[in-house]
Structure formats: structure tokens, C-alpha cells
Amino acid sequence: MSMAAVETKKITLRTADNHEFEVEEAIAMEFSTIKTFFDENPDASEDTIPLPNVTSKCLSAIIEYCKSHLAFRARETSSSIDEQVRTYDEEFVKARDNESLKELILAANYLNIKALLDMLNQAVADRIKNKSVEYVRRFFGLENDYTPEEEAAIRAENEWAFEGVDPDDD
Amino acid sequence: MESIASLPKRPKLPIPSNDVDPIDHGNKSMNDLPEPVVHHIFSFLETIDVIRASAVSTKWRYLWTSMPHLNFDYQAGWLNPLRQEFSSTRVYEKFKDFINWVLMAHDKSVNIQSFRVSCLNNDDDRSLYRWIKILAQKHVKELHLKVKSYKRGPFALPRYLLAPDSLEILELDLQRSVLKIPSDVGFSRLKSLQLVRTQLLDQNLFHNFISSCPLLENLRLEGCLFHDFKVLDISLRNLRKLFIDNHMCGGSFDERLRKCVFKIACPNLGYFHLKDPYAQNFSWDKIPSLLQTATILPWGWEDAVLHEELANYLLKILRGVCHAEVLKLGKCILEHLYPAVAEPRCFSTTFYNLKSLKLFTGIDKCYIRSIIYLLKCAPNLQLLSVYIDEEEYDCDYQWEIPDEAIACLTDHLKMVKLIEVDNSDYELELIRFLLKNGHVLEKMSIIWPSDLQRETQMEAIQEIMKFPRSSSNVTVTFSELKESDYDDVL
Numbered sequence: 001m002s003m004a005a006v007e008t009k010k011i012t013l014r015t016a017d018n019h020e021f022e023v024e025e026a027i028a029m030e031f032s033t034i035k036t037f038f039d040e041n042p043d044a045s046e047d048t049i050p051l052p053n054v055t056s057k058c059l060s061a062i063i064e065y066c067k068s069h070l071a072f073r074a075r076e077t078s079s080s081i082d083e084q085v086r087t088y089d090e091e092f093v094k095a096r097d098n099e100s101l102k103e104l105i106l107a108a109n110y111l112n113i114k115a116l117l118d119m120l121n122q123a124v125a126d127r128i129k130n131k132s133v134e135y136v137r138r139f140f141g142l143e144n145d146y147t148p149e150e151e152a153a154i155r156a157e158n159e160w161a162f163e164g165v166d167p168d169d170d
Numbered sequence: 171m172e173s174i175a176s177l178p179k180r181p182k183l184p185i186p187s188n189d190v191d192p193i194d195h196g197n198k199s200m201n202d203l204p205e206p207v208v209h210h211i212f213s214f215l216e217t218i219d220v221i222r223a224s225a226v227s228t229k230w231r232y233l234w235t236s237m238p239h240l241n242f243d244y245q246a247g248w249l250n251p252l253r254q255e256f257s258s259t260r261v262y263e264k265f266k267d268f269i270n271w272v273l274m275a276h277d278k279s280v281n282i283q284s285f286r287v288s289c290l291n292n293d294d295d296r297s298l299y300r301w302i303k304i305l306a307q308k309h310v311k312e313l314h315l316k317v318k319s320y321k322r323g324p325f326a327l328p329r330y331l332l333a334p335d336s337l338e339i340l341e342l343d344l345q346r347s348v349l350k351i352p353s354d355v356g357f358s359r360l361k362s363l364q365l366v367r368t369q370l371l372d373q374n375l376f377h378n379f380i381s382s383c384p385l386l387e388n389l390r391l392e393g394c395l396f397h398d399f400k401v402l403d404i405s406l407r408n409l410r411k412l413f414i415d416n417h418m419c420g421g422s423f424d425e426r427l428r429k430c431v432f433k434i435a436c437p438n439l440g441y442f443h444l445k446d447p448y449a450q451n452f453s454w455d456k457i458p459s460l461l462q463t464a465t466i467l468p469w470g471w472e473d474a475v476l477h478e479e480l481a482n483y484l485l486k487i488l489r490g491v492c493h494a495e496v497l498k499l500g501k502c503i504l505e506h507l508y509p510a511v512a513e514p515r516c517f518s519t520t521f522y523n524l525k526s527l528k529l530f531t532g533i534d535k536c537y538i539r540s541i542i543y544l545l546k547c548a549p550n551l552q553l554l555s556v557y558i559d560e561e562e563y564d565c566d567y568q569w570e571i572p573d574e575a576i577a578c579l580t581d582h583l584k585m586v587k588l589i590e591v592d593n594s595d596y597e598l599e600l601i602r603f604l605l606k607n608g609h610v611l612e613k614m615s616i617i618w619p620s621d622l623q624r625e626t627q628m629e630a631i632q633e634i635m636k637f638p639r640s641s642s643n644v645t646v647t648f649s650e651l652k653e654s655d656y657d658d659v660l
Contacts, residue, residue: 102203109207121207125214130248133225140203142227154225158268161222164251 012048019056020048023063030066032112054107062107065092065116093123098139135168205233213239213284217272218248235276238283242269245288262290266297273304281336284312291319291347302328309336316343326350335359344368346395351375356382364390373399380406391416396430405435405455412436415445417469428470434490442491445469445500452483454490464491467500467530481510492519498528499544501559505532508539524548528555533596535569541600542571549577554604555587558597560619569595571603579607586611589655590619593630602637611641620651 009025011034025045029035038045051059072085093101101124108117128136137144144151155162203211212220212233220234244265252261269287276282285305291298298317305313306328317325325344329352331337337357342349343366353375360383370376373396380386386406390413396402404412412434428450435455440462448470466487484503491497527548531537545551586604591597605614616634618627631648 105203105207109204117207117210121211122214124211128211129215129219133222136223137226140226142229144226145228146225150228151225154231158221158271160252160264161218161248162225164248165222 009045011045013059014048014050015054015056015059016052017056019059021056021059021063026070027063027066030070030113032114033110036112051111053110055103058103058107061092061104062111062113062116066113069115089119089123093120098127098141130164130166132165132168133162208233209237209239212237213241216241216243216246216248218242218246218268221272232277234272236280238280240272240276240282240284241286243286243288244290265289269301270297273301276308281309281311283310284314284339285310286314288316289318291317291323291325293321293323298325299328303330306331306334306336309334311336312339313337314339314341316345317347318345319347322347324348324350327352329355332357338362340364342366342368351379353378354382355379356384358383359385361385362388362390364388365392365394366390367393369395369397370399371397373401373403377401377403380404384408387411389413399430401431401433402449403433405433407437409436409439411441412439413441413443415443417445417447417467442466442494444487448480448483450483452486452490454486457490457492459493461491461493461495463496463498464494465498466491466503467498468502469500477506477509481506485510489519492521493523494521495523496526496528497521497524499530501530501532501537504529504537504540504544508536508543511540511543519547521548522550524551526553526555527551528557530557530559532561533558533592533594533600534561535596538571538596538600542576542603545576545578545583550582551578552582553585553587554583556589556600558588558590558592560590560592569599571599573607576607579604579611580609582610583608584610584612585615586613587615587617589617590651591616591630592619592622593626593633598630598633601634605634605637605639605641605644605646607640608644609640611639611644614644614646616646616648617651617655618648 010022011025011028013021013023013028015021029038034049037049054062068088069085072081072088075081096104101120105117105120105124108120128139131139136142146154208230212223217234217237217240220237224231224234242265244262249261249265252264256264266289282305285301287298287301289298298315302313313331315325319325325342325347327349332352332355335358338359339362340357340360341362341364346367346369348369348371349365351370351372356379363380363383363386376399380389383406385408387408388411389404389406389409390411392413392415394416428448430449431451431453432449433453433455436458437456438460439458440460442458442461442463443465445465445467446469448468468484468487480502484506488499488503488507527544529541529544531541541556545554583604586608588597588601591601601614601616604611616630627648634646
């Protein structure tokens, strides 16, 4: 490997809404789906990779996340770095609404970015922990397609599971 | 621009099978999250939340039966409504019934990946063992048990857990009860073993047990009691991380360990953490050459130990970590290092790979001499952090650190951080010495303790800014103590 000029290789990604993003190879390699793709097709690295499942808004947030985490990892490990990572992750999630979280989860799942997916899924879990059935329904946008009898039967099976929940705050 | 259609042979990224039409933003909800993702989200929750979610919609009715992660916590808040109505015995009965029901109704064809439970283990109650039997049949990979036994009754690791031999991670927190280990057995797939607040009775059983887990990479012993152990022998070929922290045990515990010998033979060890009362002896049967980080914070009542004995003990530990890249050392090592080194039989280990050194120290001639000595042993050191534990000292205004060229100061040391610096002569002398001899120093951070008067700070700053510097581009910064400065070391 030449030590003289460090060429940062760029990979081009095209999103669902036809925006092109040039990212450094190191960042693209954080996306396991893309990494595997390149491992199997080494000649394809010059081409533009289409990502029909990811919007530009999503991809840009994901790229920011991966960039920041790569930077954190490059620094020496210590609990003050861990603290900064935690704060960064909290901020990343805090302002986003459920819809935007879902898009990010789907994208992180498709691109197979384990760390981001772990973090996002934990964040969703924290939001729905010990919440009522109605809250979880609204959160995931699911319809209650049970008949009243069916629903009553389910609730009766473990009735105290449905008490003691936190009040809905939405 | 070429379209994909015109190059049919160009490889494409795989598209997930249950995907939604990507441009259709009309379907704004989470209900198209694929099942593995939903499982993943629920894996962070207690099983009670997953059961409750079955009432959300018919789609999720049986989601929980195929959840590979189960999580039950007797201490959790969801049992509070029950606690208001029923006695604690009755509540615990309901808790057990719930776990029984979940395990029985769980999909037979789905294996359990992880099972976490925080429960009780009363004398005549075999529930916990029944659950483990079912889990063994379901090829459980991860088991996290937090068990409280009111009479401190023992917990016996069941043999049938070993039959399918699927276990990879085992964590036991017995809240000070005894762990009975079966003899002549081991887990052939176990990678990580964590014993917290566990009493171990038989050193041979323990040694044989861990030695029969050939894939063990991570061993963590936290708050454990080793009854009548003469030798704590950890000889594991594949061990990467060893964490021993038993300093919170209290009572006459440290007396017991005083008679014990630590033996460590782990050639592939990468990470070593020891925060334990002084034992009788320490031996590294193989010095781990791949060591990256070592933390040594030994602890104990010094009146009970002869200084020479203690020095020998500490130096032995230190010799074994000579390949470390990052080293964190506790105060008593520094207290005994210099005097020991001054003797004819000296400590001549070099830490060639050491890049970062973090020292927890007092501030006294003896400590400073030890610090200087360590700098001499670490020719490639780049970062030095010194955490100062203020204590009484005799002032010696005339004392100066003898001038000499030290390899790391001349060529490598870039950053120095001194935490809780007071305006004492010894601390100022150390700063002076480092500034004078640190030829490639780039940054020195001086952090005041939280109660230091502004006046004292200003006095110290004035002194320090007068010191000659051999590095042309060093910046010296002064700041107040933050929480994040401190938890870095311990």
C-alpha cells in the first residue's frame, strides 16, 4: 500500500428519488449489503449503485451516522468517548418522529448496518416499553382487526399484563 | 446515463422479498416492518410487553410464540398492580405461572436464543430447574440468571443443560449464594462465562469446569467469594478477556484470599482487568504476548502484609503485562515500585508496546520516582494520564527530579493529562520536569480539583507558565474537573 498520497476512494450511490451520493469507501463498507456486493463483484466498484429502497433524506442521515461513528472509533477508547457516543445516539433519535424512525430502520435493515439497526431498534423498544396496547397500535400504525370477543379473550388470558401500564403520553 | 435494463449482466444488490413499493409514501406506518426486525425490537423488551402486544392486531397474535428472546423480571414494575392486591407469595406464584405458560405455548420448532430471568430460588421450589430443562431442549444459546435465595440456598448448575450443549453465553448472579458445579463436565460451545456475587466452594471443580470449556473467550468474576481456595488457576488457551473484580466482597473475605495463589496461563489474552484484594502469590505461566489493555488495581489492608511481600506480588503482576498497549495502574503499585526497584534485584521489564499509561497515584517523592521509573520502562509511550489522590506529604522545597534523557520523553510522548492538581511543590516539580524534557510534547492538560481556590489556581498557572519548554509547539491548558475526566480510569 502506498504511503505517499492516500486516495480516498469514492463510491456513488443512487437513491429511490434519484439523488446521487458520493461516499468514501470506508463509509460504504459500513453497509454490509454493499460490502458483500463488492466482495463478490470487485469490478463493480466504479459503477453507481442503485438503492431503490432508500430515500435521499434517509441515506443522508445514515451517512452522517456512519461518519460520526467511524470518527468515534478512530479515537482512543475511553468512557468519555462512550459518553459522547451515547449522547450522539440519543440526539440522533430524539427529534425523529415514528415515521422517520421506521424509514431509517427499514433502510438500515436493507443496507445491513448492524450497529445502527441495534441502536434504532433499542430506541423504538424504549418508546413502547410498558405502554398500553392502544399506544403500541398507534405507534406502529396497525389496525385493530380483532372482533370484540377475540380481543376480550386475549386480554382475559393474562389480565394483569394489561394493567400497570404507563399512561399514554401521546 | 445507462439504465440497469440495458446491462442485464450487471450484478444488482439483493432486494428484500417482503418489500414495499419504495416510492409509495401513502402507506405511512410501521406495519411493514419485516418480522425479524419486529423480533429484534421486542428482544429489547420484557416478554410481558410482547404478550401484551399480541392484543394489538391479528398480525401479531402469535408473534411472541416465535420470539427467540425471552425476558422475565420479578422486580419489574408491571407486577405492582398485583402486589397491591395479593401477598408476595401469591404474586410470585403468578409470576411462575406466567413463565410456565410462555414456555409451554412457545412454538416447538423455534429454538430459544436468549433467556433472561430475575427470580427467586427458594428451597423446595424446582421451577427454575424445570425452566432450564425446557430451555436446554430448545437449544438455548444465552442464559442470564439473576437468582435470589432467601436462605442463601445453593444453586446447582444442572447437568442436563450440558446435553444439547448449545450454550454460548452464561451469566449467573446468585446474590451471594453458593454455586454448585457438576464434576467432569464442561460446555463445549461456551464462549462467555460471567459469575457475579457467587460463592465458589471447590477450587478443583471450578478449575476443571472452566478448563473443560475449550472455546471460552471471556471470563468475568465479579464480587465472587472463593472459599478455601489455595490456588485460583485460570489456564485457558482461547481466553481473550479476563475480568476479576472482587473488591466489594467485604467481611473476612480478603483474609481468605490472602492464602490463595493466582495462576494465569492464557497465551491469547488481549484484555486483563484485576481489581482484587492482595493474594498470597501471583504467577503468569505464560506471558500473554497479544495483550492490548491491562488494568491493575490491587487492593487490601496494607498493615496485614509485609511490604517486601507485597512489592514482590505487585511486581509479578506487572511483569506479566509487559506487552500491553494500554496500562492502567493503581496507587499501591506506584507506592511499592520505586523502593523495590532501588534494591539490587531489580525490575527490568520494558513495555515496548505501551502507548498509553494511566496512573492513579499519590503525590510524594516516592510516587514521582515510580512514575519516572515507569516512563523509563516505556520507550514508545505517547499518552500519559496521572490521576492524583491528594494526601498528606512532607514538603521538601529543594527537591528536584534528577535530570536525564528518557526515551519516550525525547521521541514519543505527545500528550500529558494531570488530574486534580493542587499547587503542591511535588506536582509542580513533575510538571516542570515533563515540560523541560518532553521534546515532542504537543499538549499538557492540567485539571484542577473541584474545591481549589481561584487564587491558588492563578498562583500555579503563573509558576507553570515560567517553566522552560523543550517542545516548540506544546500548549498547556487549565480546566475544571468534569465527571468525564474521572471515570476514565477506574
